[in-house]
Amino acid sequence: MGIVFWMFSLLALPVLQSAKILTVCLIGGSHYLLLDEISHNLHQHGHEVRMLLQLGNPVITGFSYVGRADSYQTSTWSLGEEYIKEYNGWFLQQQTQFFLGRDTFNNFLNFMGHLSYQCDKLLEDKEIISFLKKERYDIAILDAFNPCSFILARKLGVNYIAFYPGTMNGPLSIALPSPVSYIPVFSSQLSDHMSLWGRTKNLFYSFLAPVGQARVWATFKEVAERHLESGSPPGGLEELHQGAELWAFNTDFSLEFPQPLMPYTVLVGGLLNKPAKPPEQDLELWISSFGESGFIVVTLGSMVSSVSVDLLLEELVAGFSRIPQGVLWRYDQKRWPSQLDRPPNLRLVDWLPLNDLLGHKKTLLFITHGGQNSLLQAVYHAVPVLAIPLFGDQFDNVVRAETKGLGLAINPTYVTRELLSSTIRTLIQDKGFKSSALTLSRIHKSHPVPPALRLVQWVEHILHTGGGKHLRPASLEQQWYQRYQFDLMLLLSLGLLGPVVLCWTLCRNKNIRDEHKKMK
Numbered sequence: 001m002g003i004v005f006w007m008f009s010l011l012a013l014p015v016l017q018s019a020k021i022l023t024v025c026l027i028g029g030s031h032y033l034l035l036d037e038i039s040h041n042l043h044q045h046g047h048e049v050r051m052l053l054q055l056g057n058p059v060i061t062g063f064s065y066v067g068r069a070d071s072y073q074t075s076t077w078s079l080g081e082e083y084i085k086e087y088n089g090w091f092l093q094q095q096t097q098f099f100l101g102r103d104t105f106n107n108f109l110n111f112m113g114h115l116s117y118q119c120d121k122l123l124e125d126k127e128i129i130s131f132l133k134k135e136r137y138d139i140a141i142l143d144a145f146n147p148c149s150f151i152l153a154r155k156l157g158v159n160y161i162a163f164y165p166g167t168m169n170g171p172l173s174i175a176l177p178s179p180v181s182y183i184p185v186f187s188s189q190l191s192d193h194m195s196l197w198g199r200t201k202n203l204f205y206s207f208l209a210p211v212g213q214a215r216v217w218a219t220f221k222e223v224a225e226r227h228l229e230s231g232s233p234p235g236g237l238e239e240l241h242q243g244a245e246l247w248a249f250n251t252d253f254s255l256e257f258p259q260p261l262m263p264y265t266v267l268v269g270g271l272l273n274k275p276a277k278p279p280e281q282d283l284e285l286w287i288s289s290f291g292e293s294g295f296i297v298v299t300l301g302s303m304v305s306s307v308s309v310d311l312l313l314e315e316l317v318a319g320f321s322r323i324p325q326g327v328l329w330r331y332d333q334k335r336w337p338s339q340l341d342r343p344p345n346l347r348l349v350d351w352l353p354l355n356d357l358l359g360h361k362k363t364l365l366f367i368t369h370g371g372q373n374s375l376l377q378a379v380y381h382a383v384p385v386l387a388i389p390l391f392g393d394q395f396d397n398v399v400r401a402e403t404k405g406l407g408l409a410i411n412p413t414y415v416t417r418e419l420l421s422s423t424i425r426t427l428i429q430d431k432g433f434k435s436s437a438l439t440l441s442r443i444h445k446s447h448p449v450p451p452a453l454r455l456v457q458w459v460e461h462i463l464h465t466g467g468g469k470h471l472r473p474a475s476l477e478q479q480w481y482q483r484y485q486f487d488l489m490l491l492l493s494l495g496l497l498g499p500v501v502l503c504w505t506l507c508r509n510k511n512i513r514d515e516h517k518k519m520k
Contacts, residue, residue: 018046018047018048019047019048019138019139019460019463020047020048020050020135020136020137020138021042021047021048021049021050021137021138021139021140021141021459022049022050022051022052022132022135022137022139022140022141022156022158023035023038023039023042023049023050023051023052023072023140023141024051024052024140024141024142024143024149024152024153025051025052025053025054025143026052026054026115026118026119026122026143026146026148026149027054027115027143027145027146028054028056030165030371030372030373031143031145031165032053033272033373034143034163034165034250034271034272034373035051035141035143035163036051036068037271037272037452038141038163038271038455039051039071039072040068040071040072041271041452041453041455041456042072042141042456042459043071043072044071045456045460048073049072049073050072050073050074050075050135050137051072051073051074051075052075052077052128052132052152053074053075053076053077054076054077054078054118054122055076055077055078055084056078056079056081056084056087056088075128075131075132077122077125077128079118079121087114090114094107094110094111095390105212107391108391108392109215109216109219112147112216112219112220113219115146115147115148115219116147116148116219116220116223118148119146119147119148119151119152119220119223120223120226120227122148122152123148123151123152123155123223123226123227124226124227129155129156132156133156133157137156137158138158138159138463139158139159139160139161139245139459139462139463140153140156140158140159140160140161141160141161141163141459142160142161142162142163142244143163143165144162144163144164144165144171144241144244144247145164145165145166145170147216147217147220147237147240148220148223150162150237150240150241150243151220151223151224151227151228151240154224154228154233154240154243155227155228159245159467160243160244160245161244161245161246161247161248161459161462162241162244162246162247162248163248163249163250163455164247164248164249164250165250165372165373166249166250166251166372166393166397167249167250167251167255167256167372167393167396167397167400168249168251168256168259168265168267169183169184169185169186169396170186170393171241171247174241174242174244174247174265175242175262175473175475175476176259176260176261176262176265177259177260177262178206178259178260180199180202180203180206181194181199181202182194182257182259183257183259184202184257184396184399185202185205185206185209186205186209186393186396187205187393187395187396188201188202188205188396189395189396189399190202190399191257191399191400191403192257192258192259192403193403213237213238214236216237217236217237220237221236242476244264244468245264245462245467245468245469245471246264246265246266246458246459246462246468246471247264247265247266248265248266248267248268248455248458249265249266249267249268249269250268250269250271250372250373250376251267251269251372251376252267252268252269252270252376252444252447252451253267253443254269254376254379254404254440254441254443254444255269255375255376255379255397255400255401255404255406255440256269256400257400257403262471262473263470263471263472263473264468264471264472266454266455266458268451268452268454268455269372269376269444269451270376270377270379270380270444270450270451271451271452271455272355272373272376272377273355273376273377273380273381273444273451274355275359276355276356276357276358276359276360276381277353277356278356279353279356279357279360283328286326286328286347287326287360287362289326290324290325290326290345290362293324293325293326294325294326294362294363294364295325295326295327295328295360295362295363295364296320296323296325296326296327296328296363296364296365296366296367296424297328297352297354297357297358297363297365297366297367297383298327298328298329298330298367298368299329299330299352299354299367299368299369299374300330300367300368300369300388300390310337310340312412312415313337313340314340315415315416315417315420316415316417316420317340317341317342317343317346318417319415319416319417319418319419319420319421319424320343320345320346320420320421321343321345321346322417322421323345323421323424323425324345325345325364325365325424325428326345326346326347327345327346327347328347328349328352328357329346329347329348329349330348330349330350330351330352331348331349331350332350333348333349333350336348354374354377355377355381358377358378358380358381358383359381363381363383364383364384364428365383365384365385365386365424365427365428366378366383366384366385366386366407367385367386367387367388367424368385368386368387368388369387369388369389369390369394370385370387370388370389370390370394370395370397370398370401370409371394371397372393372397375387375397375400375401375406376444378401378406378407378437379406379437379440379441379444380441380444380445381441382434382437382438382440382441383437384406384407384427384428384433384434384436384437385401385406385407385408385427386407386408386409386410386423386424386427387401387402387407387408387409387410388409388410388411388412388415389409389411389412390412404436404440405432405433405435405436405437405439405440406433406436406437406440407427407433407437408423408426408427408433410423
């Protein structure tokens with residue numbers, strides 16, 4: 001019945017000839033996994049797709065960018081082995097700082113500085129830029145996390161759709177209605193139910209957000225000035241953000257807090273979610289050896305899988321040794337401390353099929369860094385989570401997961417063997433977490449259109465209508481003070497205060513004159 005429904009749905013769509021689509025992936029890790037899925041889905045629907053892929057940025061342990069047979073085309077670019085080695089060394093040091101609880105905005109700006117340097121080198125590569133210009137793409141789909149993607153699209157003169165790999169509070173300047181009384185600002189670590197103190201904090205963060213965005217753009221401004229014929233956009237990153245024909249977000253309301261949307265926004269969270277396949281025989285035998293005790297999946301992100309913080313690793317291993325479940329942990333075995341013994345229930349792997357393992361009937365818990373893809377996969381397969389957030393949006397993501405009842409979180413600096421093992425037992429024994437996970441999974445899966453098809457349909461809608469102008473409200477063309485009615489409030493204030501000030505001035509002058517008369 002479901003197959004018939006989708007066949008009729010597809011037949012009902014406007015007929016669209018094959019389009020030439022460029023997808024831009026300048027960051028590795030989960031960003032690549034998402035853009036790969038998007039590119040493949042567009043190819044499957046008859047479009048000519050090419051991905052511009054920057055290699056070595058950063059390297060994912062146990063994974064290679066092999067592409068897909070009989071799918072989209074790829075143009076690769078890199079800064080060379082020497083820079084890749086240097087950059088990945090720096091990134092590894094940053095990962096260690098994250099585990100030590102030292103995630104700061106300055107670290108993020110340093111990261112953006114690296115992306116800006118890479119952007120400058122990419123845009124001055126005449127061969128790749130000339131090739132992409134000659135291809136004359138109908139639309140580009142950008143990783144909206146990296147400002148370089150927008151500069152590249154502007155340089156190529158191609159219209160673009162912005163795909164953001166996280167939640168809606170990430171981009172700071174796309175003019176979504178965002179009342180601070182119940183919509184948490186990025187990095188505030190608040191839920192949608194705020195106390196007076198919470199609303200005060202959220203208001204304070206709303207003032208900081210534009211300042212943060214301005215500092216991010218400052219790292220790219222000179223690059224834009226050098227490589228764009230018209231120079232750096234007067235409106236900076238805000239102008240580039242608002243130039244997108246459509247914004248697609250890697251989220252949905254199974255995890256996202258309810259909030260107003262605009263016509264140019266679409267939620268497509270769960271692109272990597274699929275029905276689970278049986279694991280390889282060797283892995284299945286290992287899982288079976290734990291019987292009814294089941295097993296736990298541990299992965300702290302596509303990039304953070306090889307950090308050696310010995311004290312933290314010791315506490316994690318000691319905590320795992322105290323539970324009866326098997327623990328399958330994605331970790332670079334070559335970087336495992338030689339002096340640290342592994343308990344019998346712990347197995348390390350360089351790479352694991354996360355989607356398939358979360359869908360396994362004996363998976364009881366998922367220990368994750370709180371990345372958006374990981375949480376959405378946990379929702380899809382109804383697996384409770386224990387989150388250890390490390391950097392960026394992960395802290396906000398974890399608040400959403402806790403608020404929705406999906407699991408619990410531990411700050412990496414507070415991890416002890418006692419706290420870890422007791423929290424694991426709580427999450428497994430308290431059936432409320434599994435019940436919440438099942439509810440969220442039902443919400444996620446019952447959306448009328450699956451996320452992959454949803455995005456394809458919206459891309460084709462933009463192509464079919466010649467752009468997203470009909471989706472863009474006038475607010476995107478207004479100055480900030482017009483959008484928030486500050487000019488009107490100023491006018492009303494002057495109108496109300498003006499007569500009061502005039503009366504006060506006249507009365508004061510009269511009193512002064514009367515005093516003078518008395519003195520005479």
